[in-house]
Amino acid sequence: MRSGGIGDAVRTAPERVLRTGLLALSHRRVVGRIATGMPLTRPFVDRFVAGQTLVEALPRLRRLADAGFRTTVDLLGESVTHADAASAAADRYLETLEALAAGSLDRNVSLKLSQMGMAIDPALARANLERIVARASSLDAFVRIDMEDSSTVDATLALHRDLWASHNNVGVVIQSALRRSTADVDALITEGVRVRLCKGAYKEPASVAFPTKPEVDDSFAILMERLLGEGAYPAFATHDERLIRRAIAIARRDHVTADRFEFQMLYGVRRDLQDRLLAAGYTVRLYVPFGREWYPYFMRRLAERPANVAFLVRSVLRERRGDSA
Numbered sequence: 644m645r646s647g648g649i650g651d652a653v654r655t656a657p658e659r660v661l662r663t664g665l666l667a668l669s670h671r672r673v674v675g676r677i678a679t680g681m682p683l684t685r686p687f688v689d690r691f692v693a694g695q696t697l698v699e700a701l702p703r704l705r706r707l708a709d710a711g712f713r714t715t716v717d718l719l720g721e722s723v724t725h726a727d728a729a730s731a732a733a734d735r736y737l738e739t740l741e742a743l744a745a746g747s748l749d750r751n752v753s754l755k756l757s758q759m760g761m762a763i764d765p766a767l768a769r770a771n772l773e774r775i776v777a778r779a780s781s782l783d784a785f786v787r788i789d790m791e792d793s794s795t796v797d798a799t800l801a802l803h804r805d806l807w808a809s810h811n812n813v814g815v816v817i818q819s820a821l822r823r824s825t826a827d828v829d830a831l832i833t834e835g836v837r838v839r840l841c842k843g844a845y846k847e848p849a850s851v852a853f854p855t856k857p858e859v860d861d862s863f864a865i866l867m868e869r870l871l872g873e874g875a876y877p878a879f880a881t882h883d884e885r886l887i888r889r890a891i892a893i894a895r896r897d898h899v900t901a902d903r904f905e906f907q908m909l910y911g912v913r914r915d916l917q918d919r920l921l922a923a924g925y926t927v928r929l930y931v932p933f934g935r936e937w938y939p940y941f942m943r944r945l946a947e948r949p950a951n952v953a954f955l956v957r958s959v960l961r962e963r964r965g966d967s968a
């Protein structure tokens with residue numbers, strides 16, 4: 644399953660070609676290895692990725708905290724193919740949690756089960772996740788399990804439910820693009836689980852997902868209203884101003900105070916909107932990725948907005964000319 648499925652219905656033909664090409668490139672490990680070694684891409688990557696190492700990421704997290712943002716930290720890397728790599732990724736999450744606690748930073752991380760070894764052995768992924776969630780519990784930290792493509796939803800929710808029996812500091816993500824999500828949201832509300840609602844970043848068949856952007860947006864609005872009414876501190880992860888305005892209107896209408904939900908956005912995306920929401924008194928949590936394996940994540944951000952590619956080209960050309968901006 645490939646990332647970046649929704650929205651094609653409202654794009655121009657050249658945009659669709661560019662988007663498809665970028666998403667295809669995001670899966671090419673060889674291209675990724677070359678790109679990660681190219682210093683010229685660094686300034687633009689920096690906009691979306693908070694550093695290649697924890698040491699680089701920590702001061703950026705501090706700056707965001709000082710500005711009033713909440714954060715969730717994502718250690719870049721997905722779909723590991725060796726058990727050692729999965730355990731090493733879990734170790735790095737533990738190290739990150741310790742550093743966040745030691746630095747009095749927001750103790751909140753987001754992770755992918757494929758990075759924990761789910762595709763190799765679900766028991767391995769469970770063991771890795773449990774190590775992280777247990778340590779997070781003792782540090783009073785929260786762990787969000789990102790949602791990957793539709794083929795992984797059942798296993799992800801089952802693993803979450805398993806841990807939820809003994810830990811209440813772990814939440815999940817629901818994608819409005821999926822037809823099944825109404826039932827999943829209802830079940831999670833009943834269980835009192837913290838849900839992050841997003842549109843969904845994966846290309847899915849119409850049998851399981853709404854094929855057009857308006858349908859995905861409508862589904863988001865319906866699920867959002869449901870979560871605002873009865874959810875346990877839901878998070879609305881979108882840069883879509885129309886949906887954000889809608890959330891605010893529903894909350895006002897139903898007297899849901901601003902401390903009962905939060906907005907989440909990606910580091911470096913729509914910083915103007917992030918600032919405005921913060922200034923208006925809403926909780927804004929930024930999803931802050933760091934790590935050397937930035938290539939697939941970065942390519943997905945380019946694919947989401949073709950104008951980003953033009954921005955990248957301009958920055959690279961400027962740098963080659965020796966300009967400083």
Ligand SMILES: Cc1cc2nc3c(=O)[nH]c(=O)nc-3n(C[C@H](O)[C@H](O)[C@H](O)COP(=O)(O)OP(=O)(O)OC[C@H]3O[C@@H](n4cnc5c(N)ncnc54)[C@H](O)[C@@H]3O)c2cc1C
Binds near residue numbers: 844845880947948
């Ligand atoms: C905090 C967070 C966590 C997420 N977690 C998951 C997850 O676990 N699983 C999953 O499948 N997906 C996840 N996503 C991705 C999500 O599903 C969407 O693919 C992505 O957020 C784009 O959708 P949108 O809601 O912003 O709406 P869109 O309709 O795609 O975009 C709305 C507007 O936002 C702006 N925008 C969007 N993307 C960019 C960009 N890259 N650069 C510049 N402007 C942009 C544009 O102005 C655009 O018009 C997450 C997103 C966020 C913000």
